Amino acid sequence: MNFETTYLGLRLKNPLVPSASPLSTETDTVKKLEDAGASAIVMYSLFEEQINMENKALDHFLNNPGDSFAEALSYFPQPDEYHNLHAEDYLEQIRELKETVDIPVIASLNGVSEGGWMKYATRMEEAGADALELNIYYIAADPGMSSEEVESMYINDLKAVKNAVNIPVSVKLGPYFSAFANMALRLENAGADGLVLFNRFYQPDLNLETLEVEPSLELSSSFEKRLPLRWIAMLRPHLKGSIAATTGIHSAEDVIKMTLAGADVSMMASILLFKGPEVLGSILDEMKIWMEEKEYTSLEEMKGAMSSASVGDPGAFERANYIKILQGFDVNTFR
């Protein structure tokens, strides 16, 4: 079976790509993923804001109580050098992965300043990244900021990075735009080589015991794939560049659906964290069985076979959910 696909101009042996997650922090794990069938790896995201914050905290807490009490002019030894203040670990990890695995390595970056985007993007390229995923993890909570401003920010960040590097650049973003289809097109026009749909924002929870807001990290469920599935199907006919599906992809069935909708690759993390790298092999096996059953000989044949341009009823993707549900509702089943 020919699972080959092209993503961001990279020729991949299959559409299974581990998405940005802690899986890529350990080289051994990435090697296992490769061996299990991963066709590329997206590294964990580098957060510029976090780097800045950690550097400040380091400076503050190592020096701040000092020079105020005669017996204790400092409280910590002062190392001559600190490590990883400028994401050296991340860059080193790119280098190490490039030396260890044969699959393409896609670096992932979340910046906060224009300078930061460009600086780290350049360094990632220099370290050997095959492509770059801009993980624009931005919560538009400021009521004073208009949608136009938010959108411009995305476009500007992308342009800044595109100007700085020569490797392909994808944009990973959330679905929360009033005109997402238009936004997707604008990103492509601004130079995005691909879109990764969608970013999954961690949603904090409320603790009813302590009455406190708590961060929560829950792995995705298969159900969540419907959102990217629909948008990929709708956007596929309009976009020339690559599309990666992500969020809620847990099984061969999910990958098949994404591919049919038009995704070039399917990215996954939760299922790999949960079941281990070996799950990739099973997915490929099951895909093969399905494809053979349906008489597909290659992935390329499947791609977009059920996008909005290809299905008989393109409105099916655009129709609001409740309409379809009401139409399918059968009172008799609830006797």
Add this chain to the structure above:
Amino acid sequence: MSRKQVTIDANEAAAYVAHKLSEVIAIYPITPSSPMGEWSDEWSMAGKKNLWGTVPEVSELQSEGGAAGTMHGALQTGALTTSFTASQGLLLKMPNLFKIAGELTPAVIHVAARTVATHALSIFGDHSDVMAMRMTGIALLSSNSVQEAMDMAMISHAATLESRIPFIHFFDGFRTSHEVQKIDQISDETMRAMINEEWIIAHRNRALTPDRPKIRGTAQNPDVFFQAREAGNKYYLNCPDIVQSAMNKFESLTGRKYSLFQYHGAEDAERVIILMGSGAETVHETVDALNAQGEKVGVIKVRLFRPFSMRHLIESLPATVKQIAVLDRTKEPGSTGEPLYNDVVTTFYENRTEQWRTFEKEPSVICGRYGLSSKEFTPPMVKRIYDELTSSKPKNHFTIGIVDDVTNLHLDLPDTSWEPDSDLFEGLFYGLGADGTVSANKNSIKIIGDNTEYNAQGYFVYDSKKSGATTVSHLRFGSKPIRSAYLISKANFVACHQFTFLDKIDMLKHAREGATFLLNAPFPADEVWDHVPEKVQQQIIDKKLKFYSIDAYKVARENGMGTRINTVMQTCFFAISEILPREEAIEMIKSAIRKAYGSKGENILQSNFAAVDNSVENLFRVTVPEEVSSKLQMRPPVPAEAPDFVQKVIAEIIAGQGDNLPVSAFEEDGTFPTGTTKWEKRNIALEIPILEPDLCIQCGKCAMVCPHSVIRLKAFDGTLLDNAPEGFKYMDAKGREWPENTKVALQISPEDCTGCVLCVEVCPAKDRKAVGRKAINMEPIETHLDREKENWDFFLTIPEYDRSQIKSETVKGSQFLEPLFEFSGACAGCGETPYIKLITQLFGDRMVIANATGCSSIYGGNLPSTPYTTNADGYGPAWSNSLFEDNAEFGLGFRLTIDKQQEQARELLIQMNGSVDEELKNAILSADQSTEPGIYEQRERVGALKELLKSKDSSEARLLLSVADYLVRKSVWIFGGDGWAYDIGYGGLDHVLASGKDVNILVMDTEVYSNTGGQCSKATPLGAVAKFASAGKAIGKKDLGLMSVSGGGAYVARIAMGASDMQTMKAILEAERYPGPSIIIAYSHCIAHGYDMRYGLNQQKLAVETGYWPLFRFDPMKSAEGLNPFQLDSKAPKSAFKDYAYNEMRYLMLAKSQPKIAKELMIRAQKEVHDQWRIYEKLQDVYEPVKKEEPSNE
């Protein structure tokens, strides 16, 4: 040879040489010498090699005694060995010094000479420690300045190897050890030329080795000991010449000339002062000024004090000398005179027969004491001594620098006008510890020292508080060498970095006429003048000061610097002081920033650069009107209603006028009154907690965790509210235990709060409609200060609730008890003081405390004011600090006395046949004092007994009266930190735990030596970074709890208030009740852990939840009751150790500096946590009592 100049302090200078010339360095931290050990450790950790290409091995021991033993061992086996210490530390080394010297072993100990504790401890400098070593046979070589600290370090290392006499090389603690100066660094070539390789080989050849076996350290009998002791004499006879020849060689290599007794002054001087240490430089400076005025005076700087070469001293004096004053920076009570004086007198006496030199007439010699505990020693004092020498009968055995109105020994100091050198720049900078003023000034000295031809000097004065501490930086720059070893009193630049200081500290009294005054003020240019107090306005006008102002906090904030205004104020200093051209100075500041912060990330660098650029734009000169307009007055140091002693003594110390207090102001034996912190209103919080009575559930948690006893709970009858001020907050008492109409007030003392936020963090009561609002919330002080002050004053007038009616054994109930420990100078958010406060609430009226030296002795007993206080009846904790190493034994002594006196009282009472009512007698003798009411009743009975005894005129009655109070149960507490309990005091602690005596030990475990700046102890956990464990501690924390349990006879508890306040309460109550020794190991978060202390309790909770700090209680009494004595009070770990550890910089910094090691240590630490938990679980099972089997029917 190339000349390299560096701007450093004497500790670094001496350590530089010591590290270069040693193979083994054995150390233990003690102020003010700790930085020498820290530098050595840092250099060795960074792989810096000694002169012979190997990295010296630095080893931290459990005490100075341990360091001396290790040093002795290393020397005996042939290593070039050094150590650093001071004060009590040197005393602990003394036994080994006799040995090391007796065995003629080359070695150098570098000492930052510090006062030995007598009537009080002092961390400051004098020669009492080194003078106590005279008997040991060690050579004593003195340095007077930072340059000399490097040079004499070199000379001592060379001379010891050649002479075989071990050396103490010493310089004045703080005044020299912490003074920053630009000095010449000794090159490796010079060092190599100074040290003869053969000496090293000879030292190694004398080593104990099985390859050339011999023994040393025999025991000798009366027949031979004496002769053998005399056998080494020749080495002492040769030593002075060896030192002088080393000095001569050093001069040939560096051009810096030294001699054993170095004379400076007029060739035909008639009056000479002889002294050693930094004071000699002040005398040198004064001699130059006096001789320039036509006087004929000189000074002998004593360098080699032991072995004392009389011939060299006599030969160094001018033949013209007629009067000599010998000054000693130490006190030897009851002696014929202090050591140096005695040696000088003996020298002249022996010169009569030896005739080393003939004088026109043998000079007269008088002596005086000066400078004890870093007391100021200034040119006017020096002049006064020279003047005294001209009198017909000079005063002998005088003191200088104080007013002794009791024995009248002092030389009075008329208001001498002493004009400072007009070419010298002298700057004074008043800042807060937290605002970065000192670090900025250290940086400025380096900039000027390293980049200009100027000489530079910096000296920093800190206060003894750990929160809201004031710092004063004294900076001098000039083209001539700076010898002024005293504080600046006539500055041409004064900077006030905190606007709130303006009405508290009279800083402009130190300004010269025409000086510059820089003020950080939160006001626009045209409003600043109106906010300046009247007195300050007057000084600005009278002294024609150039007045500049900047809103430094605004600039810092806007540039992402938070509250660190160091860069801003430093830029302003350079911009207006004109020491350097402005642009050049700014470039240098930026370059210094790059050096300091370059390794800490680009964003930090950019914030600092931006702050520099924006500072100049925001700096402006204030137009000074011709007339004073302000009505604002300076604030008195204590309120008018404070008691007499507080007004006369403590207020003076608070106001910085302690130097003016005469001898008669003090008790002769060091006794001080308790309960004086309440008069020192420090007003250091920017935000204070404000109560929302409608939400408060009266749980008492906020009061319990308040480290400064600022939050108080009081229950009272509603009728007492009649005189309450408007806005006084109170609530109906919650709970059935209170009688009808009982009200509760939860009041904050706004002027004593440090703003730490622990209370708000712990508050569990939230507004249902807006959960962000708690029952207590931080709000800006300015909007609440006046009202809360009034409320606090009223609150204090409400009588304390009857203790016997309070459920004092619950968390809530305990907080209705009055704390007898309040407003200490501990750090904001301190993790130790809440435990102490709680203990004083429970037992304060009958407790006596032995306190190990450390943080708790400093915030517990460092002047000006003391936090332990009394209740309305005058009862309260009695407190004392003996030493660092002996605290458990010290407290055991308390117990032995109390038990003995109680026994005597009982015996005497039994003997009082007929004269004491039998019912009263029996009631006293059989009293149950296991509960609060029981103790209260006994106190009443004893009170009645005492009244009765006062009326009896018999020896028995008088003797019983003197011990009758011991019939009321006393609670003996032994407080200390982990440095004491795990390390230096462990031997004693272990013994006391096995004594069976009823003492209660509280170990406040911060897991490092907090007071001396975060050095590693055996309590430091695996994986954490500390000084002397900069690559992360590779060995796990000692389990003091388990070790104490293993003895079986002591009550043992491990507690963490933030994890379980209830378990903390139980443990403290049980420990106190336990009739034998008890030990409580209390998790104490600390600023040395590297995070915001407001989260201290959260971290305590995490420490327990991750299994790192299991809570347990071990009560041997339970075994007798057939119960399990080992009670594990916390649950199995529910999250990973790193989830706790990586919230703290002590762990995280290793991940940032040495990630591979950090990762490895974290894996091991997690395993240790896991293993520890398994052991504890098993232990609980092991201690489960064996159930007797039911008798079988068969």
